[in-house]
Amino acid sequence: MSAALNWLAEHGAELARWIAFAAAVAVAGLASAAVVRRRALYIGLGVPVKLDWLPGNKEGDIRERKKRKPSFAGQVLGHRKLLHDVRSGIMHLIYFYGFIVLQFGAADLIWKKLSGHPIPFPYYDGFAWSQELTVSLVLLAVLYGGFRRYVERLPRLKRGWKPSLVLWFIGGLMVTVLFTLAFERLASLGAAGTGTASVTNASVHLVAEKYAPISALLADGLGALGVSIGSLAAVIGYELFWWLHLLVLLSFLVYVPQSKHFHLLTGPVNLWLHRRAPVGKLSPLDLENEEAEAFGAGKVEHFTQKQLVDLYACVECGRCTNVCPASNTGKLLSPMHLMVKLRDHLTEKGAAITSKSPWIPKAMGGRIAGAHTMGASLPVWEDGFEGSVTSIAPTMAAQAQAWSVRAGLKAEDAELIGDVMTEEELWACTTCRNCEEVCPVGNEHVDKIIDMRRYLVLMDGKLPADGQRALQNIERQSNPWGLPRAERAAWIEECESRTGVRVPTMQEFRKEAALRVAESTGMEEKGAAVAVKAAVPEVLLWAGSMGAYDTRSRKVLYDVVRLLDRAGVSFATLGLEERSSGDTARRIGNELLFQELCRENIATIAKYGITRIVTVCPHTYNAFKKDYPDFGLPDSVVVEHHTELLAELLSAGRLEPQHALKERVTYHDSCYLGRYNEVYDAPRQLLKAIPGVQLEEMARSRANGMCCGAGGGLMWMEEQSGVRVNIARTAQALEVRPSVIGSACPYCLTMMEDGLKSLEADERVSARDVAELLAASVFGSEGR
Template sequence: MWQIVNALLFVAVTGYGVLLFGKAVYRRYLYMKLGQPADFRRQGREKPGAFMAEIFGQTKLLKDRKSGVMHLVIFYGFIILQFGALELIFKGLTGGKNLPIPGYDAFSLLQEATVFSILIAMGYAAFRRYAEKLPRLKKGWKPSLVLFFILGLMLSVLLSLAFERVWLGHPASAYAPISSAIAASFVGLSAGAAKAAFYAGWWLHLLILLAFLVYVPQSKHFHIMTAPVNIWFRRQEPVGRLKKLDLENEEAESFGVGRIEDFTQKQMLDFYACVECGRCTNVCPASNTGKTLSPMHLIVKLRDHLVEKGTAVTSKSPWVPEFAFTGPAGSSAGAHMMTAMDDQGVGWRAGDDVVTDIRPTLQWQQASWKTQTGKSATEVELIGDVMTEDEIWSCTTCRNCEDQCPVGNEHVDKIVDLRRHLVLMQGSMPHEGQRAMQNIERQGNPWGLSRSDRSKWTGEIEGLAVPTVKENPAFDYLFFVGSMGSYDLRSRKVSRAFVRLLHEAGVSFAILGNEEKNSGDTPRRLGNEMLFQQLCAENIAAFEKYGVKKIVTACPHTFNTLKHEYPDFGLEGVEVQHHSELLDELVRTGRLKPQHELKERVTYHDSCYLGRYNNVYDQPRSVLRAIPGVELVEMERTRENGMCCGAGGGMMWMEETSGKRVNAARTEQALRTNPTVISSACPYCLTMMEDGTKMKEVESRVKARDIAELLEQAVFGSGNAQIPTTH
């Protein structure tokens, strides 16, 4: 009779738990349906190998090796323990019988070893959060709840197995060392009492398991389900490629994202996938230097707002069981919004010994994101109440957050979408950015210098002609100089060095001269899609007019835009290269011979748009290694995890009004390698690094040089180079 009652209770309790779980998941699905449709069928083309590597190989998590190993133990431990959980449930329903598993003793040993391993891993997880106190990890009862869930699950398993041994009189076994040791401490307990204790542990295990199941979709641990889905459906086109806006759509009510419903359903899936690990914020140049932006809080705040607004719109509470909560979010309980709006409250302390510090930003975010009672989520403004304008304009679009995210979240496109709404619908942009946009509109460059001066730099090269497309119509390469390379006095030296190298290698090239327009990268990243599309159309028309088949440029931002974003607007059959790729090819094939020794200790700074956007890491380094006498040393943050110089995303043209300057922090990182030269392959990075050396007052002994300038010295000798020598 007891077995029947126990089985009926098991079915009822389990059924109720599964029902609550289903409700919580379904209601979040309803909230996600409020977003704009996404073409999941087209997006769901993740290569199985890459997908399996990230899910089962945990490749992203292993970027932090200690944390990755810990998570691997827990991940595979829970997979193994599912079989043990089924076997334990079977024991309870059948009065202690074992499942007919081949090699049962080995199975028992594996289960207990796995339980022990998970306990060790969870102990280390608690140590990292509360003893080591990693700043990126949240503290408090909510982040700790899962520790108690898992600890309870593990202990209930061991206690159930131990009392089962006493109840059924099983002798101690080397195949069950932990439960045997626990059972030994209960010698003398009667079989009836041991049976009762077994079922107490059995029910405790079941209730914790079901409570955990119901808790998962109502917490950050929803990533257990959503992360694999999110990774499978992530974009397959080039990383960081921005979505094309149809500005001629007369039915469009607005452009960009001004309400949470304007995000796509795939972007909303990102909200649910976030595990709040803080890896994104830990590498963000804005968060690292005391700005208000935190990529982790961007996602978390958008998720909170979606849940609260979804509750208000659908009238379905996200929390189950409903009786356990005083009221649904978004109604009388209030809604989250930013309350501490003073960005000066971030509190970065100038003069700190540390180069970077995310703690002031995290503290500001935690203090600012509060529930306002009596406030409905439908009254909360996405821009202003959820995401402040200061946060939106702090992003350098470097994508380090996305590179580190273990669940495939994409942060940058969300920020650009918010910028698009501010610019296109509200006409709002920081003053410096507005001035740069106006200058590009009027004169085709951010400084507002004359359009007719775009090719003026070509007259500064003694003895060498820089042919235009009209003068050399049979050119192989179009050298797209860009605004920096044409107007900026420092970057013009790079243009001249590159031209000399092209001549030396016998490369047939030409420039558009005054017919060249700004590439549009800056307007697009700042949200001015209309100006970008205008510039894009004009440049493509010029390319078609002169039959351009190959383009080379020294600017990674231009390189990325031409290569990955112009094709959306009609650019076809054109190969786009960065000057580091072409120079590497010319050196490898012997067309350029770096024969003059440069006794320099060089550290190379990776451009975000060359590296993380286009995976060009080795070619610039190969050029530097080919130069006799160069000692190449790497910074602590390098390659995929290289820190941004602070100029991307239009920040080149805007002032940093809070915290530490990003380029100062990056320069300090470079100086820790004790270099004589900080090299780069980007005009923005070059400017930022040179300004950084001046701020640190080391410009007399540490120079900033583009790889083309160093190669020019090595090919022609210092006396014939266009730039001054280092010493």
């Protein structure tokens, strides 16, 4: 008994420390695991979905899975998207790799105190130096993060105690590390100087001062303040800051999964699970499913589990809102707030359904008696537009004021559309995908908005009156204006009178081919028709509704016809057999109308055995490439944009731009051609091939180009608040002092021309499709 008492007297402090340490780690670990488990339960409320990159899925082949590895590594380890903002990217790289490096230092610091021995890392002195350097860099990054948020006051960053808490956590960790090392140094030096084996029941291990420059300097400072070497104050200070460091570290462990910093875990998972279907592809609805509770998303549980993972991966960095055309022009929509509001709603509703509180301790949730909803907001930006100024500040302020707790409302009773997301926000989205392009954790915003639009349109029958009118016109006449369907082929006659080139319909092409066969072989015309049934032109020219009906867009179509004819390309069109591609219907949310149009067009394409389609409209182009394959369009059908085909003909020497155009051109990237399909170079190749053309890029171009405002069905709907997106984009184009704003989309062309008129710049600057500029160079004065 006495031996045990003696051992306890000698080692009691160490034993107590071990017990307290184990208890603290167990409590923190269990609390953190509980938070993660509960949020996993909330995510589980969503619709299960088979990941499209797994074996057995269309996009799940070996090549697609191999693509994942460099993309994942580039974004997680290389911070590819974060480095688009170099200063922010470097700061986050320091956080990221500092976090990894310092875990070894934390383990060493803890183990050294508990066991009396450091972890035997090779080159320990060098390891100690790397830890001090990393701590210093991270501390500087924390200070710079605070500067960015509160001094520089970047509009995209939130301010307040919640966004600042992580800075205090990380800063506290760094400070406690340095003070622990400094006090350890003072205590250990005392032990070494007196020959005592240990002043804290730990063996002495000193790192040379040159390998511990910061903690050694801090120890000198403490000495100057009266903390002498080997003193009781040094021993107590060492013990105190060791425990402070441990408690801050464990508190951070519990805090992370119940804050936006859950992205430390969910971000990499989200990027790994990121679907590898074609970019921007929408999931089709099974409209024949009689067991479906709803079509679209009218409740947060209607989203897929992968979509719900997005919500917990959101970093709230504001990059998405910073580039959003709606947010930049004073609309209420903010992609960042979309994710945050859906996340808050999921957390509150998930807690109500599962009876599992999301907060540990519960006080972290603020003990709210109600549910978050959108209340009254600040007035949206209505001050007009001057120059090229765009700002997200009004949207950020309006969202911050509106998102508040409604007392007495149960979370399960809050309406997803109306209480959480307003209809105004949903109809402000242009579906440009710039938000997704810049998101560092791979979040997808557009599909969630489309799913909510689908619910509004298909289940509630709600949409803006002008959108409803456009859909009714498409349904009745297969064009948004409601012009007679019988006039869809009228452009062919006009094209012939203007250009001298007759564009045959597929029926005429087959008939002419049959006549030629009959004449050359002596066969009867009926037999010849059977013989050429499989005959198809090189290219099917898809006019689209804009090309077929819009007077301005027809001019682009005519120049494309002339260029194809000059290059000796065999082509035809469908004429009256052509229907709307259905893109507008799908983006607005009428999946039923889209699928009807889609299947009609696919049947017509199959009837004629078409193998190659070219269109002047990126929206039609994207629909054919991304959406139609789900409904039976064969992979063998090649779909091209007119700029791709013209660039190919130019490269092959079949077109020769020879007449100089003395124009200063800035090119506006179409979202559906660029971000959706990564066609950035073909239009620029055409412009660079034209003698005399000087190409000037806008500040926002290529993958970061700003939308013209026409996507997502907004071409047919009036903007109800803020500045018109096309005016803001036109002003950005005018900053580079062009004589021509080039484009490759009939929607963009219309928007740019309208913007020039609104800014009273149409007399000195014109908007033209790149095909028009190429034709002017190829044909000379007759093409002007």
